[in-house]
Amino acid sequence: MRQPDLEDGIEYWNTREASYDGVLGGFGNGTLPRVDALGSRQFIMTWIPELCTVPSAIRPLETPATDPKRRYRALDVGCGVGRTTKDVLLHLVDDVVLVEPVHKFISVAEAESIQWKGIAEKRKSATFVQAPLQQFDPGKDIAESDTLGRMGFIPDSVEHGYDIIWCQWCLGHLNHSELVAFFKLATKSLRDLRKGFIFVKENLCRDMDDGSARVVFDEEDSSLTRSNSAWIDVFTEAGLTVREGKIQQGLPEGLYPVKMYALQAADSSLNL
Numbered sequence: 001m002r003q004p005d006l007e008d009g010i011e012y013w014n015t016r017e018a019s020y021d022g023v024l025g026g027f028g029n030g031t032l033p034r035v036d037a038l039g040s041r042q043f044i045m046t047w048i049p050e051l052c053t054v055p056s057a058i059r060p061l062e063t064p065a066t067d068p069k070r071r072y073r074a075l076d077v078g079c080g081v082g083r084t085t086k087d088v089l090l091h092l093v094d095d096v097v098l099v100e101p102v103h104k105f106i107s108v109a110e111a112e113s114i115q116w117k118g119i120a121e122k123r124k125s126a127t128f129v130q131a132p133l134q135q136f137d138p139g140k141d142i143a144e145s146d147t148l149g150r151m152g153f154i155p156d157s158v159e160h161g162y163d164i165i166w167c168q169w170c171l172g173h174l175n176h177s178e179l180v181a182f183f184k185l186a187t188k189s190l191r192d193l194r195k196g197f198i199f200v201k202e203n204l205c206r207d208m209d210d211g212s213a214r215v216v217f218d219e220e221d222s223s224l225t226r227s228n229s230a231w232i233d234v235f236t237e238a239g240l241t242v243r244e245g246k247i248q249q250g251l252p253e254g255l256y257p258v259k260m261y262a263l264q265a266a267d268s269s270l271n272l
Contacts, residue, residue: 001217003175006132008222010101018108023080023169027252035250037087040201040260043246044092044164047197047262051092071095075138075162075189078170082109082116085126089166090117095125097142097162101132106148113151125152133174133182138165138189161191168201172223176234183238187265198240198263201248203256204228225256241266 013023020028027033045052051072072093076085079098089096100106110128118124128148129136141160165186171179183198190196205225208214213230217223226234228245235242240263248258 001215002219003217004173004224005222006101006134006173009173010132012221013102014104018081018104020081020083023083023105027255030252032251033083033087036248036258037084039248039250040084040088040166040168040199041091043244043260043262044088044197044199047243048092048164048195072163073097073161073191074164074166075099075186076166077133077136077138078167078173079109080105080169082106082113082126084166084168085109086113086116089164090119090124090126093164094118094123095127097127097129099129099131099133099136101130103130106130110149110151116151119152122153125150127151133170134178136182138162138186162189163191163196165190165196165198166201167199169203171200171202172218172225173221175224179234180238183234183240183263187239190265193265193267196264197243200231200261200263201258202226202231204231204247204259205256228259231259231261235261235263236266239266240264 016022020033022028024032073095074089074093076089076096076098079085079100082098085096085098098106098109100109106128113119113126116126119126127142127150129142130148174182186198203225205214205216205227207227207229211229213233214227215230216225218225232242243262243264246260248260251258
């Protein structure tokens, strides 16, 4: 089977408009962005309930409110024009590092970030890095990366490590070995293996009839769509455990199913 080619993938995305509609394949002006964002927020809060700042069924009564001195930090990989950071992550965390290989996408994100939640008031921050995941090490100091710019307030105390690593609609551009290597680096960059999460939200094809892994190559954008078993194989090889897998509901008909995975290091000690 053909494997993703980095240059072919970037060339394809360079033909797309730097907008919600462009990065979402023509679905950016309908219900998809809002439905997707709400599903993502709820999924994150299920596993990190302290990020929920209002009384709800998601945050148990005995869960303390977020420590005002504690700044939560997220990594948004394959961020496109910053949709997930704007609509999901900055509603929950204080600091986000956005990584994207397509220059025009991340340039638009940086230009528009002054309008994002908490940025203009310098309560929250966004840092922009142009790089493909094949060449990005989440554990490195961001100062060593090709940083395009920073917006908002960034205290020195959050320069290293992440509480959340969010990966959505971008991992199909990595082959199996590249993906395993990225997840291993991402796991090492989590601040606390007991509390930190890697979240994956990607299209899903069907497993083979016998339940084994299936992978489909897309000629148009040089990417892979993996089945659930194929994802589990990657996670297992990378030393990750799936805490929950959930299908995103409410998306337009005719698309691949989209599944969210909450992942942690397999050897982390948890009281679940």
